[in-house]
Amino acid sequence: xxxxxxxxxxxxxxxxxxxxxxxxxIEARVLGLDIAEPRFDLTPYQxxxxxxxxxxxxxxxxxxxxxxxxxxxxEILHLAAFSSVSYSWRHPGxxxxxxxxxxxxxxxxVRKLHLPTRILSVxxxxxxxxxxxxxxxxxxxxxIHPLSPYAIARQAQEQLSQVYxxxxxxxxxxxxxxxxxxxxxxxxxxIPSFISRALAVKASGKKEGSIETxxxxxxxxxxxxxxxxxxxxxxxxxxxxxxxxxxxxxxxRPLSALLLEIGDILGxxxxxxxxxxxxxxxxxxxVVGANERIRQDTGWEPWIPLRQTLEDxxxxxxxxxxxx
Amino acid sequence: xxxxxxxxxxxxxxxxxxxxxxxxxIEARVLGLDIAEPRFDLTPYQxxxxxxxxxxxxxxxxxxxxxxxxxxxxEILHLAAFSSVSYSWRHPGxxxxxxxxxxxxxxxxVRKLHLPTRILSVxxxxxxxxxxxxxxxxxxxxxIHPLSPYAIARQAQEQLSQVYxxxxxxxxxxxxxxxxxxxxxxxxxxIPSFISRALAVKASGKKEGSIETxxxxxxxxxxxxxxxxxxxxxxxxxxxxxxxxxxxxxxxRPLSALLLEIGDILGxxxxxxxxxxxxxxxxxxxVVGANERIRQDTGWEPWIPLRQTLEDxxxxxxxxxxxx
Numbered sequence: 001x002x003x004x005x006x007x008x009x010x011x012x013x014x015x016x017x018x019x020x021x022x023x024x025x026i027e028a029r030v031l032g033l034d035i036a037e038p039r040f041d042l043t044p045y046q047x048x049x050x051x052x053x054x055x056x057x058x059x060x061x062x063x064x065x066x067x068x069x070x071x072x073x074x075e076i077l078h079l080a081a082f083s084s085v086s087y088s089w090r091h092p093g094x095x096x097x098x099x100x101x102x103x104x105x106x107x108x109x110v111r112k113l114h115l116p117t118r119i120l121s122v123x124x125x126x127x128x129x130x131x132x133x134x135x136x137x138x139x140x141x142x143x144i145h146p147l148s149p150y151a152i153a154r155q156a157q158e159q160l161s162q163v164y165x166x167x168x169x170x171x172x173x174x175x176x177x178x179x180x181x182x183x184x185x186x187x188x189x190x191i192p193s194f195i196s197r198a199l200a201v202k203a204s205g206k207k208e209g210s211i212e213t214x215x216x217x218x219x220x221x222x223x224x225x226x227x228x229x230x231x232x233x234x235x236x237x238x239x240x241x242x243x244x245x246x247x248x249x250x251x252x253r254p255l256s257a258l259l260l261e262i263g264d265i266l267g268x269x270x271x272x273x274x275x276x277x278x279x280x281x282x283x284x285x286x287v288v289g290a291n292e293r294i295r296q297d298t299g300w301e302p303w304i305p306l307r308q309t310l311e312d313x314x315x316x317x318x319x320x321x322x323x324x
Numbered sequence: 325x326x327x328x329x330x331x332x333x334x335x336x337x338x339x340x341x342x343x344x345x346x347x348x349x350i351e352a353r354v355l356g357l358d359i360a361e362p363r364f365d366l367t368p369y370q371x372x373x374x375x376x377x378x379x380x381x382x383x384x385x386x387x388x389x390x391x392x393x394x395x396x397x398x399e400i401l402h403l404a405a406f407s408s409v410s411y412s413w414r415h416p417g418x419x420x421x422x423x424x425x426x427x428x429x430x431x432x433x434v435r436k437l438h439l440p441t442r443i444l445s446v447x448x449x450x451x452x453x454x455x456x457x458x459x460x461x462x463x464x465x466x467x468i469h470p471l472s473p474y475a476i477a478r479q480a481q482e483q484l485s486q487v488y489x490x491x492x493x494x495x496x497x498x499x500x501x502x503x504x505x506x507x508x509x510x511x512x513x514x515i516p517s518f519i520s521r522a523l524a525v526k527a528s529g530k531k532e533g534s535i536e537t538x539x540x541x542x543x544x545x546x547x548x549x550x551x552x553x554x555x556x557x558x559x560x561x562x563x564x565x566x567x568x569x570x571x572x573x574x575x576x577r578p579l580s581a582l583l584l585e586i587g588d589i590l591g592x593x594x595x596x597x598x599x600x601x602x603x604x605x606x607x608x609x610x611v612v613g614a615n616e617r618i619r620q621d622t623g624w625e626p627w628i629p630l631r632q633t634l635e636d637x638x639x640x641x642x643x644x645x646x647x648x
Contacts, residue, residue, distance in 0.1 A: 061417065092487060093385065093432040096480070097425060108417035143467070149487055156420070156480040163416060163473055 002028040004236075005071060007058055007106065008079030010034040012185055013122075017077060017229040018045055026233075031071050033058065034080065058102040065109040068117070075236045076119045078106055085126060088150035099153040100160075107160065111168045118171045120236050121161060125178045125221075125248070125289060126151040130282075136252070137221075137290040140176070140244050147282070158244055165242035173239035175232070178248035178289050181309055182225030183316035190214075191222070191258060195310075195317050198262050198270055208269035214278035216255035221288045223249040224304040234298035248289030249302050258310070265311055326352040328560075329395060331382055331430065332403030334358040336509055337446075341401060341553040342369055350557075355395050357382065358404065382426045389433040392441070399560045400443045402430055409450060412474035423477040424484075431484065435492045442495045444560050445485060449502045449545075449572070449613060450475040454606075460576070461545075461614040464500065464568050471606070482568055489566035497563035499556070502572035502613050505633055506549030507640035514538075515546070515582060519634075519641050522586050522594055532593035538602035540579035545612045547573040548628040558622035572613030573626050582634070589635055 004021075006014050009032030021028050022045050032038065032053040042051050056063050058080050080102050082088075088095035103121060110117050128138050129145035146155045157174075164170035181191045194211060201209030223231075231247045239245060256272060263270035294300050328345075330338050333356030345352050346369050356362065356377040366375050380387050382404050404426050406412075412419035427445060434441050452462050453469035470479045481498075488494035505515045518535060525533030547555075555571045563569060580596060587594035618624050 089491070092435075092484070092492075093428040096484060097428060100424065100480075101421060104417040104421060111416075146483065147487075149484065152480055152483045152487065155483070156424075156476055159470065159476045159479070160416065160420060160473065163471075163476065167413070168416075 003074045004028050005031045005073040005076045007033045010036045010038040013079050015040050016225045020229045022048055058105050061105040061108055064105040068109045069113055073117050076117055078121045085148045085150045088148050092149035096149045096153045100156055103157045107164050111170050118236055120232055121174045123154045123174055123176050125176045127154045131284050133286055137288045139290045140246055140293055171241050173235050174244040175247045178221040180225040180228045181222050183312050194259055194262055195313055198266055202266050202268055210271040210273045212275045213272040216272040219252045219254045219286045221248045224309040227302045227304055231300050234300040238298040245294045246289040246291055248291050250291045252288035262310055327397045328352050329355045329397040329400045331357045334360045334362040337403050339364055340549045344553045346372055382429050385429040385432055388429040392433045393437055397441050400441055402443055402445045409472045409474045412472050416473035419473045420477045424480055427481045431488050435494050442560055444556055445498045447478045447498055447500050449500045451478045455608055461612045463614045464570055464617055495565050497559050498568040499571045502545040504549040504552045505546050507636050518583055518586055519637055522590055526590050526592055534595040534597045536599045537596040540596040543576045543578045543610045545572045548633040551626045551628055555624050558624040562622040569618045570613040570615055572615050574615045576612035585634055
């Protein structure tokens with residue numbers, strides 16, 4: 001029976017991780033930590049998983065230490081972060097401080113308690129910063145140039161992790177996770193926002209329509225959140241201590257192609273109408289990661305084709321809207 | 325009349341900065357900030373400088389903001405730091421947190437108040453990390469590999485400074501300061517500790533003696549603290565915003581040479597006896613910086629020859645000991 005702590009428990013990724021544990025019939029005791037109560041029901045999981053939740057401010061190292069001492073986890077899936085890049089531009093000090101503080105609470109608690117706990121610290125492809133096209137796909141050993149306060153905090157976390165692993169023997173693995181998509185993702189994110197407006201076009205009975213967008217010639221590396229959480233479990237079990245892993249599909253896709261595919265699934269013709277206010281001049285034009293390292297070390301590979309992901313997202317959003 | 329805030333006011337460097345202002349007949353109002361009261365007397369300065377002191381915890385951004393709003397400094401010499409590398413190995417979380425927090429308090433206060441204040445943020449050559457000999461002398465554009473939690477905090481500070489300068493227009497300059505030496509330096513540091521024991525040999529009436537040391541074949545770049553504070557003033561006035569500057573002599577010296585020179589000044593023969601417990605295996609064997617950038621941008625150059633520095637340190641320590 002694995003004992004797993006999940007931080008950032010009340011978020012999008014955590015719930016998919018619970019689904020993954022449940023559907024894979026993994027025997028586990030899960031303790032969820034978050035400052036906010038989860039908005040989803042834990043009951044459906046409880047016939048196969050033992051899940052509890054504690055509300056805690058992860059910036060308080062003493063509280064984290066107490067909890068870890070009591071629960072003595074085999075693994076910590078550390079999802080908690082203040083992960084909005086745009087927030088980090090508005091509040092650089094807070095973003096940097098909060099992110100590094102939350103990470104250090106967990107790392108320090110494990111160090112001070114001398115726990116053998118495997119920590120998976122989830123980070124972001126944002127650390128790569130502005131990327132030259134010749135360097136694509138992004139590999140973990142490529143020099144990184146973090147730009148935003150958020151990304152700088154992430155890089156510091158990666159470097160501190162080296163120290164915790166090499167100097168203090170803390171059993172820590174890191175990710176640089178690329179864009180995730182999947183059912184239940186918030187509509188503030190680009191693909192759910194496309195789908196929501198595509199559904200409105202369809203609901204109006206039209207066969208075609210246009211959607212206001214930013215620059216959709218940009219490319220990104222999208223991975224289904226269900227492949228993401230499976231990657232996290234592979235890394236919890238088989239990742240090498242001190243190592244950082246890209247978690248990505250390895251496939252580069254223009255946003256415009258996803259918009260077309262959403263239309264295709266819905267049987268309508270969608271067009272993007274660029275609103276210059278939504279174009280961010282600093283955005284990388286192209287992003288795609290290499291996933292050889294995680295494949296090699298864990299055997300993980302992406303399973304869910306993009307079309308499937310988009311269909312599942314559409315079905316989910318249709319079901320939500322029909323229940324409203 | 326320049327209005328200058330000095331953080332880390334109660335320390336070794338700050339007092340030399342006051343001496344420098346005083347002796348250079350610079351007209352200034354100085355507000356010193358530190359958590360600890362200064363142990364030196366401000367009265368001798370007050371006929372030419374207007375100096376006041378406030379005890380404040382610089383980790384409290386609100387207090388810093390209030391003080392900055394009230395004093396509206398033209399310049400901030402930001403010396404405050406938890407700068408012990410060995411402390412950072414014992415308390416990695418606290419060291420990282422405290423250092424970045426103190427820096428962010430100052431940077432955020434200036435950003436939020438939209439002050440044109442020039443900040444000089446004093447950092448450390450520790451950010452270079454383990455250095456290959458082919459890369460010497462260390463130049464500012466050399467890739468850095470911080471190793472200790474302290475050095476990682478410093479690198480994060482440098483990267484955040486880029487953000488503050490480029491994105492928010494904060495007028496910030498950084499240093500990577502190498503070893504300083506000079507009168508009044510604490511005996512926990514290597515050269516004052518050599519001198520203290522050399523004086524004991526001399527006082528015993530012997531013509532020669534041996535001193536327990538670490539590995540004195542190591543080389544370092546020592547700069548007189550009085551040249552250091554003059555460099556800081558040059559950078560406050562002429563450093564380029566967003567730029568990082570080595571503050572160093574540009575001369576590489578083995579510790580053994582300094583030991584010999586101390587003996588030579590005192591007219592005794594000194595020998596180092598290596599105590600393996602004092603040898604730190606991770607120490608860089610050789611450290612020397614390049615100082616072309618600060619020379620070029622400000623015209624600064626080191627003035628005080630090493631022999632003079634050692635003589636002044638010896639006279640200072642003799643006078644302290646004879647007053648005890």
